Amino acid sequence: MKFIPAKYPQSRLRRNRQDAWCRDLIAETRLSVKDFVLPLFVREHHIPPEISAMPGIMRHTLEELILICQKAQSLGINAVLLFPCTDPSLKCEEGKEACNPDNLICQAVRLLKRECPDLGVMVDVALDPYTSHGHDGVLREGQVANDETVFILQQMALVLAQAGVDVIAPSDMMDGRIGAIRKALDQAGYPNLRILAYSAKYASAFYGPFREALGTLSALGKADKKTYQMDPANAREALREAAQDVLEGADMLMVKPALPYLDIIYRIKETFPLPLFAYQISGEYSILKAASEKGWVDYERALIETLTSIKRAGATGIITYAALDAAELLQG
Ligand code: PBG
Numbered sequence: 001m002k003f004i005p006a007k008y009p010q011s012r013l014r015r016n017r018q019d020a021w022c023r024d025l026i027a028e029t030r031l032s033v034k035d036f037v038l039p040l041f042v043r044e045h046h047i048p049p050e051i052s053a054m055p056g057i058m059r060h061t062l063e064e065l066i067l068i069c070q071k072a073q074s075l076g077i078n079a080v081l082l083f084p085c086t087d088p089s090l091k092c093e094e095g096k097e098a099c100n101p102d103n104l105i106c107q108a109v110r111l112l113k114r115e116c117p118d119l120g121v122m123v124d125v126a127l128d129p130y131t132s133h134g135h136d137g138v139l140r141e142g143q144v145a146n147d148e149t150v151f152i153l154q155q156m157a158l159v160l161a162q163a164g165v166d167v168i169a170p171s172d173m174m175d176g177r178i179g180a181i182r183k184a185l186d187q188a189g190y191p192n193l194r195i196l197a198y199s200a201k202y203a204s205a206f207y208g209p210f211r212e213a214l215g216t217l218s219a220l221g222k223a224d225k226k227t228y229q230m231d232p233a234n235a236r237e238a239l240r241e242a243a244q245d246v247l248e249g250a251d252m253l254m255v256k257p258a259l260p261y262l263d264i265i266y267r268i269k270e271t272f273p274l275p276l277f278a279y280q281i282s283g284e285y286s287i288l289k290a291a292s293e294k295g296w297v298d299y300e301r302a303l304i305e306t307l308t309s310i311k312r313a314g315a316t317g318i319i320t321y322a323a324l325d326a327a328e329l330l331q332g
Helices: 013-017 020-025 062-074 104-115 146-163 177-187 205-214 216-220 236-247 259-271 282-293 299-313 323-331
Strands: 036-042 079-084 120-125 167-170 194-201 252-256 276-280 317-320
Touching: 013 020, 036 062, 036 104, 036 323, 062 104, 062 323, 079 104, 079 205, 104 120, 104 146, 120 146, 146 167, 146 177, 167 177, 177 194, 177 236, 194 236, 194 259, 205 216, 205 282, 236 252, 236 259, 252 259, 259 276, 259 299, 276 299, 282 299, 299 317, 299 323
Parallel strands: 036 079, 036 317, 079 120, 120 167, 167 194, 194 252, 252 276, 276 317
Antiparallel strands: none
8 A cells, every 4th residue: 555645734744843842852863962073183382272264263282182171071072083283393295293103193192091081082194284285195296195195194093003092084085095004003903993984085175274273274375185085076986985995994984074065974874884974174163153253143053953964964973173062052
């Protein structure tokens, strides 16, 4: 027998929307503070804390990092994703500081594992915080060299592993890096260290504020990352990227940015039974903040709406600079 839905006026969809209790009861998507990962920028003392394109977000010294992580934990946030604001004097063409076992990010990881042992600590793996040209890999004849970069990323992953990181999150979009990092970790005795693959990472205009935070904006100048990050026009290609990462041993997948790519989140979620993260990136945060500062949108409502949409599309976790704000809002 075929199901024939009732027609108007028998079927009035507004009946269920009459009161708040009922709307709550029938909500198909529910945000939880447990969904969130908080990205944090780490700085040396002499680097200024403010990021002009990201109102409300700071670069943190190691001491400040502990405090904000404790605050996140007190609100129920379980994990953070760390990025270093490397001193310009430590940047070079080859991004050597990335593999220094005493670099700022390794210090931060060691400190957090000691001070906040229950907090999940993830670190982004790519060379852009460390290269003088701002690219995610090393340049050979003007191009980012894939295999040589992957070799460096293996060393970078190993120093992070030694520092005690919980999750390695390669964001560089080099081919074969997940498999290579998995192999390096396994051989070095870290078979249980998780890899969160930035599988579908698009060459997006919305990374601007993040690049200001890290100081890579001016380094990149007019250059772009289109030879390694994905073309926003492509969706099927994202499935190939994800498939590759799954075969190479990724434990979790990611789509980035989030809101302009809800269809990609949905497709990857439908295709691969792995945990799937979406990264609400810097520019997505900044447009909400800027429009609310102008009085054009309500930041709090718009924030919850975007996060709900990202979860509805299929993300099992959301990386968002607004995690603390959202956690407070969800507490009511
Ligand atoms: C680089 C990296 C970027 C982000 C995370 N890792 C920027 C880029 O690719 O230039 C962006 C995050 C954000 O915009 O919030 N490996």
